[in-house]
Amino acid sequence: MISSILIANRGEIAVRIIRTCREMKIRTIAIHSTADADAMHVRLADMALCVGPPSPRDSYLNIPAIMAAAVVSGADAIHPGYGFLSENASFAEAVEAHGLAFIGPSAAHIRMMGDKIRAKATMKEFGVPVVPGTEAAVANVDDARVIAEEIGYPVLVKAAAGGGGRGMKVARASDELDEAISVAQAEARAAFGDGSVYLEKYLDTPRHIEVQVLGDQFGSVVHFGERDCSLQRRHQKLVEEAGSPALSDTERNEIGTVVTSALQKIGYRNAGTIEFLYQDSRFYFIEMNTRLQVEHPVTEMVCGIDLVREQIRVARGEPIGYGQEQIRFMGHAIECRITAEDPSTFIPSPGTISFFHQPGGIGVRMDTAVYSGYKVPPYYDSMIGKLIVHASSRGEAIDRMRRALDECVMQGLKTVLPLLRAIMRDEEFERGNYTIHWLENFVMRFTPDQTEDKKKA
Ligand code: MV4
Numbered sequence: 001m002i003s004s005i006l007i008a009n010r011g012e013i014a015v016r017i018i019r020t021c022r023e024m025k026i027r028t029i030a031i032h033s034t035a036d037a038d039a040m041h042v043r044l045a046d047m048a049l050c051v052g053p054p055s056p057r058d059s060y061l062n063i064p065a066i067m068a069a070a071v072v073s074g075a076d077a078i079h080p081g082y083g084f085l086s087e088n089a090s091f092a093e094a095v096e097a098h099g100l101a102f103i104g105p106s107a108a109h110i111r112m113m114g115d116k117i118r119a120k121a122t123m124k125e126f127g128v129p130v131v132p133g134t135e136a137a138v139a140n141v142d143d144a145r146v147i148a149e150e151i152g153y154p155v156l157v158k159a160a161a162g163g164g165g166r167g168m169k170v171a172r173a174s175d176e177l178d179e180a181i182s183v184a185q186a187e188a189r190a191a192f193g194d195g196s197v198y199l200e201k202y203l204d205t206p207r208h209i210e211v212q213v214l215g216d217q218f219g220s221v222v223h224f225g226e227r228d229c230s231l232q233r234r235h236q237k238l239v240e241e242a243g244s245p246a247l248s249d250t251e252r253n254e255i256g257t258v259v260t261s262a263l264q265k266i267g268y269r270n271a272g273t274i275e276f277l278y279q280d281s282r283f284y285f286i287e288m289n290t291r292l293q294v295e296h297p298v299t300e301m302v303c304g305i306d307l308v309r310e311q312i313r314v315a316r317g318e319p320i321g322y323g324q325e326q327i328r329f330m331g332h333a334i335e336c337r338i339t340a341e342d343p344s345t346f347i348p349s350p351g352t353i354s355f356f357h358q359p360g361g362i363g364v365r366m367d368t369a370v371y372s373g374y375k376v377p378p379y380y381d382s383m384i385g386k387l388i389v390h391a392s393s394r395g396e397a398i399d400r401m402r403r404a405l406d407e408c409v410m411q412g413l414k415t416v417l418p419l420l421r422a423i424m425r426d427e428e429f430e431r432g433n434y435t436i437h438w439l440e441n442f443v444m445r446f447t448p449d450q451t452e453d454k455k456k457a
Contacts, residue, residue, distance in 0.1 A: 009081030245432025
């Protein structure tokens, strides 16, 4: 039985998890660093324990301190949220070794998906389409050259231990391959302590579409449709939508069926996300995330489910309890990530929020842990809130997001709100015809002042 949960995280996601626990009558234990003594998650939890100094390494990543907090507080389970220890297989093992439940998949599945080569090979074996490329790590440059000729240039060299775009190098022609491989290997070795790399055909104008899944310990797996996360800059997502403006209902159901069938075969438990590149009406698996994601609320809004509740239910051994045919996708949802950053340079802007007014009204949800007078610490991620809207169509969701963004007041520090307002008024965005490169170009054309004029007009 799970009647108390320690939340090994901070910020909006810690608050998000506490909210569901309250509704489920589960006792909550917050952990925090000395920099977060005044944080919202500390105030909302039933109990809070300080686990270390501001540096994440010494607090939110400090496994011995977190395990000690779990034991003293009498927690039955740990929810890792996203980031920090959420995809750390050794942490999942430590939690279970202490007799607590880890609210996530098995350590073995975290490890499997953490190795991008193994993840890809496994997905391919179980019928999921993958990007053409090497099946194993590149052993030597001569073998790599043969495979690169087969798949055709340009090719992309990726780190096996990578993810999030680190350790990737494009080779546009054969004379660039040696260099791309050695640079990617060196970067991977420095960043992950593992220099293994593999090759893939480089897709030049893909969308980033990901499918949300949930598995239970009885071998049932369902999907909750997809999210389009193409609107990103330097691998930081800014806007996400459910569903993707690019997909038909048939494509949604087809990719969902392929994904659930594969995860059923590997016995996947808990929530997960299968990431694809989508180009010329084809899906190509790239990675799987074995955690709850930042953008999960858009899926919750269109499906009318609470993913954290589902995670907790399956972690305590309950069956999913409904079939795929009972999951319906209603309307459209959009999420905007609000970061404390300069809207043109993206330079972090921590400091005190002198005034905050939260938008509201029909179809508007704001997941945040900030309040008027709150001091955004400089030690952590700059995301200070997520504004999510839900409406019956994409057009109405955009109208609603424009309205909600205009209502949102965040004073005392720089935020990306002006940029988000400009995106929601852009005609190309409105047409839904964008790739992973679109935002980079939009940001180059963007000047904050023009936007505010357009808004008034
Ligand atoms: C690719 C790709 C093009 N072709 N793979 C970037 C992060 C990692 N998750 C995979 N990434 C990419 N893999 C092939 N074969 C382009 C990217 C990519 C990207 C993917 C998703 C979202 C944003 C991106 C931004 C730049 C590059």
